[in-house]
Amino acid sequence: MKTATDQARAKRSRGAATPAAAATRTAAVQAKAHDVVLQVRDLAVDIRTHRGTVRAVNSVAFEARAGETLALLGESGCGKSMTAKALAGIMDPVCDLADGEIVLNGTDLASLSARERLKFAGPELGIVFQDALTALNPVYTVGTQLGEAFRIHRGLNAKEARFEAIDLMKRVGIPEPESRVNSYPHQFSGGMRQRILIAMAVALNPRLLIADEPTTALDVTVQAQIMQLLRKLREEGQMAVILITHDLAVVAEEADSVAVMYAGNVVESGPVSEVFADPRHPYTKGLLESVPVHLERGAKLKSIAGSPPELHDIPAGCVYQSRCPLVQDICRAERPVLRPVAGARTPDARNPLGGSAVAGDPVNIPSGKEPRPARTAACHFSEEINNV
Numbered sequence: 001m002k003t004a005t006d007q008a009r010a011k012r013s014r015g016a017a018t019p020a021a022a023a024t025r026t027a028a029v030q031a032k033a034h035d036v037v038l039q040v041r042d043l044a045v046d047i048r049t050h051r052g053t054v055r056a057v058n059s060v061a062f063e064a065r066a067g068e069t070l071a072l073l074g075e076s077g078c079g080k081s082m083t084a085k086a087l088a089g090i091m092d093p094v095c096d097l098a099d100g101e102i103v104l105n106g107t108d109l110a111s112l113s114a115r116e117r118l119k120f121a122g123p124e125l126g127i128v129f130q131d132a133l134t135a136l137n138p139v140y141t142v143g144t145q146l147g148e149a150f151r152i153h154r155g156l157n158a159k160e161a162r163f164e165a166i167d168l169m170k171r172v173g174i175p176e177p178e179s180r181v182n183s184y185p186h187q188f189s190g191g192m193r194q195r196i197l198i199a200m201a202v203a204l205n206p207r208l209l210i211a212d213e214p215t216t217a218l219d220v221t222v223q224a225q226i227m228q229l230l231r232k233l234r235e236e237g238q239m240a241v242i243l244i245t246h247d248l249a250v251v252a253e254e255a256d257s258v259a260v261m262y263a264g265n266v267v268e269s270g271p272v273s274e275v276f277a278d279p280r281h282p283y284t285k286g287l288l289e290s291v292p293v294h295l296e297r298g299a300k301l302k303s304i305a306g307s308p309p310e311l312h313d314i315p316a317g318c319v320y321q322s323r324c325p326l327v328q329d330i331c332r333a334e335r336p337v338l339r340p341v342a343g344a345r346t347p348d349a350r351n352p353l354g355g356s357a358v359a360g361d362p363v364n365i366p367s368g369k370e371p372r373p374a375r376t377a378a379c380h381f382s383e384e385i386n387n388v
């Protein structure tokens with residue numbers, strides 16, 4: 001029997017083939033700004049290795065809202081990409097979804113078969129992969145690659161799909177799309193190839209867009225243009241965006257809310273302005289103190305001593321204990337769970353980093369957005385850390 005979600009999806013996929021009709025359809029399916037589009041609860045991913053099974057993502061929870069950006073922030077290896085791949089249902093063969101719910105517009109993707117999940121890739125969820133610059137197929141024209149989603153999901157013929165590909169290229173700011181649609185990936189610059197990959201991810205107007213380090217390997221001016229494009233597409237489609245990054249300035253400028261990850265766990269989350277103004281986990285605090293904007297002239301840049309634990313060597317108790325300046329006996333014995341934080345301070349919403357993240361640029365913290373996601377932290381002492 002078809003569920004309400006199936007029926008709604010079928011209705012959407014019957015949309016007409018022209019860009020104008022697609023735009024109308026987009027408007028019709030747009031979520032209302034700030035509606036919760038995605039809820040992730042207790043997400044766990046295991047990796048089968050020759051040394052046994054390890055848990056790479058553990059009890060991860062967050063939500064993403066229409067027209068807003070959630071940043072997944074953390075050091076290399078903390079499980080950001082693994083989380084993204086688990087959401088998109090495209091994990092490596094050695095990885096298993098061990099637990100959790102991934103509720104996208106009312107449907108728990110985690111409960112679907114791999115085959116059923118394929119239907120969601122494109123129409124409901126788009127992903128721009130890390131190292132995406134190598135993701136385009138060198139032997140097909142970009143028009144063919146951009147048109148594929150329309151042929152597969154909407155049953156368009158080659159001519160109609162090419163028409164949609166040209167429209168997409170216009171949307172993402174690729175000049176002369178009518179002629180360039182016949183070009184091959186190597187004929188585009190790195191920034192233009194990234195635009196093409198973003199175009200592929202948003203081709204079917206998904207409710208959720210995951211962008212995994214979308215500006216890595218691009219120079220600074222092109223990075224800014226790509227971030228501007230993502231912002232424009234988010235606003236046009238009222239998409240929920242999950243932006244994966246290890247860059248605090250990018251989070252401050254682009255994101256509404258943030259989930260800070262460490263060793264596969266979300267250790268703190270909440271509105272960016274609040275988390276950055278008043279961090280409630282020692283790891284978040286350490287990350288913020290390592291950003292130069294906090295420093296007086298001549299002061300030394302702090303860094304977090306040590307490195308994250310290996311997946312084979314995750315300690316009992318708190319995952320951050322080996323690097324935490326506040327560690328106590330209870331931290332070694334009991335793992336703190338992510339829980340609401342009481343008594344957080346009111347931030348300066350226009351300047352959450354406490355300085356100018358990039359001199360002269362406004363920090364993108366929207367005002368008047370209600371209701372806000374709750375502040376949470378996974379630390380036994382989250383209420384006290386800023387008094388220590």
Ligand SMILES: Nc1ncnc2c1ncn2[C@@H]1O[C@H](COP(=O)(O)OP(=O)(O)OP(=O)(O)O)[C@@H](O)[C@H]1O
Binds near residue numbers: 047074094311
């Ligand atoms: N296919 C795999 N086999 C074994 N281990 C893996 C595999 N993929 C990822 N890992 C491990 O899982 C952990 C999480 O990796 P992930 O790629 O999610 O990190 P990340 O936060 O995205 O880091 P980065 O910022 O470097 O991209 C790491 O310890 C990584 O080594």
Ligand code: SF4
Binds near residue numbers: 331
């Ligand atoms: S629970 Fe303990 S070790 Fe872990 S972050 Fe908090 S104070 Fe540090």
Ligand SMILES: [Mg+2]
Binds near residue numbers: 130
């Ligand atoms: Mg990654």
